[in-house]
Amino acid sequence: MLIDTYGRVATDLRVSLTDRCNLRCTYCMPEEGLHWLAKPDLLTDDEIVRLVRIAVTRLGITEVRFTGGEPLLRPGLTGIVERLAALEPRPRMSLTTNGIGLARTAGALKAAGLDRVNVSLDTLRPDVFKTLTRRNRHHDVLAGLDAARAAGLTPVKVNSVLMPGLNDDEAPDLLSWAMAEGYELRFIEQMPLDAQHGWRRQSMITAGDILESLRTRFTLTPEASAERGSAPAERWIVDGGPHRVGVIGSVTRPFCAACDRTRLTADGQIRTCLFATEETDLRAALRSGTGAAGTGPDADGGTGPGSDEEIARIWRLAMWGKKAGSGLDDPAFLQPDRPMSAIGG
Ligand code: SAM
Ligand code: SF4
Numbered sequence: 001m002l003i004d005t006y007g008r009v010a011t012d013l014r015v016s017l018t019d020r021c022n023l024r025c026t027y028c029m030p031e032e033g034l035h036w037l038a039k040p041d042l043l044t045d046d047e048i049v050r051l052v053r054i055a056v057t058r059l060g061i062t063e064v065r066f067t068g069g070e071p072l073l074r075p076g077l078t079g080i081v082e083r084l085a086a087l088e089p090r091p092r093m094s095l096t097t098n099g100i101g102l103a104r105t106a107g108a109l110k111a112a113g114l115d116r117v118n119v120s121l122d123t124l125r126p127d128v129f130k131t132l133t134r135r136n137r138h139h140d141v142l143a144g145l146d147a148a149r150a151a152g153l154t155p156v157k158v159n160s161v162l163m164p165g166l167n168d169d170e171a172p173d174l175l176s177w178a179m180a181e182g183y184e185l186r187f188i189e190q191m192p193l194d195a196q197h198g199w200r201r202q203s204m205i206t207a208g209d210i211l212e213s214l215r216t217r218f219t220l221t222p223e224a225s226a227e228r229g230s231a232p233a234e235r236w237i238v239d240g241g242p243h244r245v246g247v248i249g250s251v252t253r254p255f256c257a258a259c260d261r262t263r264l265t266a267d268g269q270i271r272t273c274l275f276a277t278e279e280t281d282l283r284a285a286l287r288s289g290t291g292a293a294g295t296g297p298d299a300d301g302g303t304g305p306g307s308d309e310e311i312a313r314i315w316r317l318a319m320w321g322k323k324a325g326s327g328l329d330d331p332a333f334l335q336p337d338r339p340m341s342a343i344g345g
Contacts, residue, residue: 001060002262002315004272004322010262012063013055013091015048016344017074018266023098024134025122027161028340030196031134037342041267045076047286049083051264051311056084056091058312061262065118067096067344069266072105078112085113094118096159096345100137102144106151117148118157118186123167124177132166149182157184162205171210172217179243186233186246192328193274195339207234207249214245232259250274256325262315263344270315272322274343277336280318285311 002010019037021029043051055061064084071077072095081093094116095109102119121141123129129138148156158178162168171187178185187210192199214220220236223244232255233246247253256273263271268283289306303309327333336343 002055002319004319006257006322006324008257008259008322009060010260010319011060012065012261013052013061014065014067014261014263014344015052016068016264016266016342017048017066017071017077017080018042018069019342020073021068021070021098021341022073022100022135023070023137025120025161026132026134027163027190027194027199028345029194034195034339034341037267041283043266043268043283043286045080047268047283048080048264050308051268051282051286052084052091053087054308054311055262055264055315056087056089058308059315062089062091064091064093065096066093069341069344070098070100071095072097072101078105078108081109081114082112092116095153096120097144098133099141099144099148101140103140103147106144106147106153110151110153114153116155116157117153118159119145119148119183120159120161121145122160122162123170124173125167125170128167128170132163145181145183155184156182157186159186159188161188161190162210163190164203164205168205168209168213171213175214175218175238175245178245179238184244184246186248188248189251191250191274191340192333192335193340193343193345195341197335199335201251204251206252207247208252210247211236218245220245250326251328254326254328262319265338265343270318271338271343272319273326274340274345275326275328275333275336276323277334278321279338280314282311282314285314 024031052064092115096118099119122132126138130136160174175185189207190204218238223235223237232248235244235246238245269279270282271279
């Protein structure tokens, strides 16, 4: 198990497949000038499959979420999903994507074994989308959502971030639309993880603001806390049901005590928290052994450098050092050097 000193057990693994993206969301990336991870540092498809296999078969991971950057930009994605779907026990697999390209790939991803998608869409207005993401691709995201639903990648969840003065008036419209389309909507508070360090606590749209705005049109009843479990989203029943809406208040309503996450970056670093300033290098361990990418003698049986057992041990140790909370409320809080796009949101 991946257990920490506070007794939390990580069962949910976020795997970042790339730090690159075809959008430039203002709360995530600068327009230009971001340095990409170097190609030789990126985990290969074989290395990703091997690390996830170790996490699933030795460390108790039951949920795997692919993210990035934009995970659909990874050419080997379908093959990775297919190989992981063959694992025993089979993990549940989902994808967080901006939806561009999903219209083409949803069917193949479903056939490969992907269970679900989360698609990020912050606005129903194409002009606002262009301002927020610096790209004119609103239509592609809507087409991707349609395709995901048609392919059975359900429940399709939609993630929305509200930005002051841009789309903060859209919460009720987004909810009406999501309910009509059969998507589960979750609002995410803007977090201090953008590469350009533009986040300001005073101006961010809080979970409280979002709920107040939704209540101008809907009656919201809190879902029983037992149903929330370790899920970060607090959920509300809309107008008596059956629809629900989630709000992830990472900044103003943190859920660290119930966190069940561990993260693997595209360059093979373990992070115990989005906001961690320390990482543990699994890639070096992985490449130090004699067994290349899970095929050599150390990969399955041994306990030496680069063996499955050694990698599992390093991962357990990293999780043991997980901090109690994100530190956001500490006046000495320091934004991590690694931006959201290179961590995997
Ligand atoms: N490119 C994919 C996407 O946009 O869904 C996956 C990666 S993205 C980093 C994952 C999620 O993080 C998205 O829902 C995005 O809206 C969210 N996100 C990015 N930057 C954020 C920030 N500074 N605060 C809150 N959420 C953010
Ligand atoms: Fe790309 Fe997702 Fe970041 Fe937007 S939030 S720039 S889509 S990685």
